[in-house]
Amino acid sequence: MKRHIAVDVGGTQIRVAVFSENSIDPLEQKKIMTQGEGKTPIERLVGLLEEMWPADGQVNSIAIAAPGYLEPKKGIVVSAPNIPGWINLPISEILNKKFDVPVLLGNDANLAALGEWKFGAGRGHSNLLYMTISTGIGGGIILDDQLINGANGLAGEIGHVISVPDGPMCNCGKRGHLEAVSSGTAIARYVKEKLETGTPTVFEAGSNPSAKEIAAAARNGDKLSNEAFESAGFFLGRTVADFLHILNPSILILGGGVSLSGDLIINPMRASLEKHIVSPEYTKNLTIVQAALGDNAGLLGALALSLNY
Amino acid sequence: MKRHIAVDVGGTQIRVAVFSENSIDPLEQKKIMTQGEGKTPIERLVGLLEEMWPADGQVNSIAIAAPGYLEPKKGIVVSAPNIPGWINLPISEILNKKFDVPVLLGNDANLAALGEWKFGAGRGHSNLLYMTISTGIGGGIILDDQLINGANGLAGEIGHVISVPDGPMCNCGKRGHLEAVSSGTAIARYVKEKLETGTPTVFEAGSNPSAKEIAAAARNGDKLSNEAFESAGFFLGRTVADFLHILNPSILILGGGVSLSGDLIINPMRASLEKHIVSPEYTKNLTIVQAALGDNAGLLGALALSLNY
Numbered sequence: 139m140k141r142h143i144a145v146d147v148g149g150t151q152i153r154v155a156v157f158s159e160n161s162i163d164p165l166e167q168k169k170i171m172t173q174g175e176g177k178t179p180i181e182r183l184v185g186l187l188e189e190m191w192p193a194d195g196q197v198n199s200i201a202i203a204a205p206g207y208l209e210p211k212k213g214i215v216v217s218a219p220n221i222p223g224w225i226n227l228p229i230s231e232i233l234n235k236k237f238d239v240p241v242l243l244g245n246d247a248n249l250a251a252l253g254e255w256k257f258g259a260g261r262g263h264s265n266l267l268y269m270t271i272s273t274g275i276g277g278g279i280i281l282d283d284q285l286i287n288g289a290n291g292l293a294g295e296i297g298h299v300i301s302v303p304d305g306p307m308c309n310c311g312k313r314g315h316l317e318a319v320s321s322g323t324a325i326a327r328y329v330k331e332k333l334e335t336g337t338p339t340v341f342e343a344g345s346n347p348s349a350k351e352i353a354a355a356a357r358n359g360d361k362l363s364n365e366a367f368e369s370a371g372f373f374l375g376r377t378v379a380d381f382l383h384i385l386n387p388s389i390l391i392l393g394g395g396v397s398l399s400g401d402l403i404i405n406p407m408r409a410s411l412e413k414h415i416v417s418p419e420y421t422k423n424l425t426i427v428q429a430a431l432g433d434n435a436g437l438l439g440a441l442a443l444s445l446n447y
Numbered sequence: 448m449k450r451h452i453a454v455d456v457g458g459t460q461i462r463v464a465v466f467s468e469n470s471i472d473p474l475e476q477k478k479i480m481t482q483g484e485g486k487t488p489i490e491r492l493v494g495l496l497e498e499m500w501p502a503d504g505q506v507n508s509i510a511i512a513a514p515g516y517l518e519p520k521k522g523i524v525v526s527a528p529n530i531p532g533w534i535n536l537p538i539s540e541i542l543n544k545k546f547d548v549p550v551l552l553g554n555d556a557n558l559a560a561l562g563e564w565k566f567g568a569g570r571g572h573s574n575l576l577y578m579t580i581s582t583g584i585g586g587g588i589i590l591d592d593q594l595i596n597g598a599n600g601l602a603g604e605i606g607h608v609i610s611v612p613d614g615p616m617c618n619c620g621k622r623g624h625l626e627a628v629s630s631g632t633a634i635a636r637y638v639k640e641k642l643e644t645g646t647p648t649v650f651e652a653g654s655n656p657s658a659k660e661i662a663a664a665a666r667n668g669d670k671l672s673n674e675a676f677e678s679a680g681f682f683l684g685r686t687v688a689d690f691l692h693i694l695n696p697s698i699l700i701l702g703g704g705v706s707l708s709g710d711l712i713i714n715p716m717r718a719s720l721e722k723h724i725v726s727p728e729y730t731k732n733l734t735i736v737q738a739a740l741g742d743n744a745g746l747l748g749a750l751a752l753s754l755n756y
Contacts, residue, residue, distance in 0.1 A: 216728060281602075290697075295692040383605070383607050384605060384694075387598055416604065
């Protein structure tokens with residue numbers, strides 16, 4: 139029996155899971171810290187793969203979900219800002235030489251979209267937009283049942299689309315991106331800035347509430363906290379309207395920590411979406427749902443990539 | 448020999464061309480006015496098809512490029528504002544009943560993209576963004592060698608993406624769309640508004656210069672006319688940067704009347720594009736060119752659709 143090995147590399151953790159061909163429940167799964175013991179992240183990954191390698195050697199492929207800018211076809215991590223040394227890293231070549239099996243590579247948010255399409259909330263949809271909203275905003279696009287990579291694997295960078303020209307500074311150093319107005323970071327910044335001007339709220343002056351704490355306060359009726367979600371949802375809906383005009387998906391899947399705040403973000407997003415679409419045709423058959431695979435989306439997306447190989 | 452019949456329907460003209468399988472030079476081509484003689488546009492189209500129908504009846508299919516919102520898979524024109532009576536028109540069913548051959552339907556800008564990809568400036572590119580910039584702005588997207596239709600055939604509506612939130616009114620009735628700041632209409636409006644405030648220019652107060660006249664004046668050094676193109680190009684580049692982030696094409700093809708102004712629009716667009724992309728990876732291998740097929744793009748796109756059928 140051929141096994142599929144899926145890898146999800148993040149700035150904090152590396153996860154590896156071994157799957158059979160017939161189940162999304164892994165035969166074996168382990169996670170380690172991305173850095174430590176004086177070894178490079180790639181050395182640590184190789185070590186974990188050696189440790190978990192099936193004794194009979196029957197492996198179909200290694201599929202890797204990695205963050206940052208990648209060239210999936212070439213198997214190169216162009217730049218992954220959270221992982222030291224991962225600049226122009228030919229990860230597929232390195233692992234292929236070591237393990238002598240095909241190595242597949244995909245951006246983690248793109249593969250999360252593929253995972254939701256194959257195994258999660260997007261099953262049955264051929265045209266899908268997946269967004270992960272947490273400290274940042276990322277995404278993935280499936281059109282006509284194909285994961286969209288673009289010419290160099292850089293497609294789906296939907297967090298860095300301009301939502302408010304000349305607006306708040308984004309984590310990337312440019313201004314006004316969707317990530318700068320609708321992410322968890324943006325929600326926390328909204329409250330922090332209003333706190334400093336003395337706006338009444340349950341939070342104490344000088345405190346730094348997280349998006350999760352702000353969601354809890356909003357549910358308890360804190361006006362400022364609700365405003366922060368309304369602002370994030372308004373810009374999210376306005377920009378998602380443009381995504382619909384460009385891509386016309388039949389389902390929008392929201393993942394990431396902020397999506398767990400549910401109606402707090404989805405209701406203002408939906409209102410703004412309806413206001414900004416140019417024709418009701420764009421939303422009349424549009425499903426909007428929360429992601430189903432949670433933290434496993436990247437790993438299961440890597441599995442989906444492996445099964446399609 | 449099977450013939451391919453291509454139809455390009457516009458608000459002013461209906462064009463029909465008969466092609467062999469092996470050439471993009473039509474065996475026969477005719478055009479008529481869309482309206483007239485007390486007949487409906489669909490009656491006029493049927494009449495022209497009957498007139499041009501090959502005597503031996505050997506026809507592979509009829510492929511139609513039509514404006515407005517369509518459902519290509521269902522063969523329905525949902526709404527074509529410039530063609531009286533074309534609301535929820537089952538055009539494919541009507542023509543299939545009449546002529547007993549398969550009838551294919553596509554949005555005119557989407558099919559122009561397909562035409563440029565198959566026969567024009569986009570040959571050899573698998574990931575292509577086509578924009579037509581004239582009185583309005585439309586477009587079409589090819590990814591992984593597939594025309595992107597989206598779930599309901601509404602994808603590629605790139606003229607109605609927000610470029611300047613709460614900005615100038617668009618032809619569609621919403622504010623700040625790309626079409627409202629970067630189309631020929633927007634360029635003419637820019638000059639008209641400045642004329643009214645007494646800005647020095649070669650144009651007389653109260654005149655209504657067209658985008659084409661403004662391009663000529665810009666080339667002759669008229670400062671206001673150059674400003675109008677710089678403004679249009681700036682917003683175009685900023686919004687195209689977002690299209691690159693989402694789609695990551697390897698070629699951007701510019702068609703439509705305004706694209707013929709060449710460097711006047713392309714230079715400020717390119718400068719703005721470089722300023723707004725989040726990584727140089729998006730433009731380092733990006734080709735930017737003018738469309739090659741001119742007025743024939745829709746007709747040849749319909750032919751391409753027919754050949755792929």
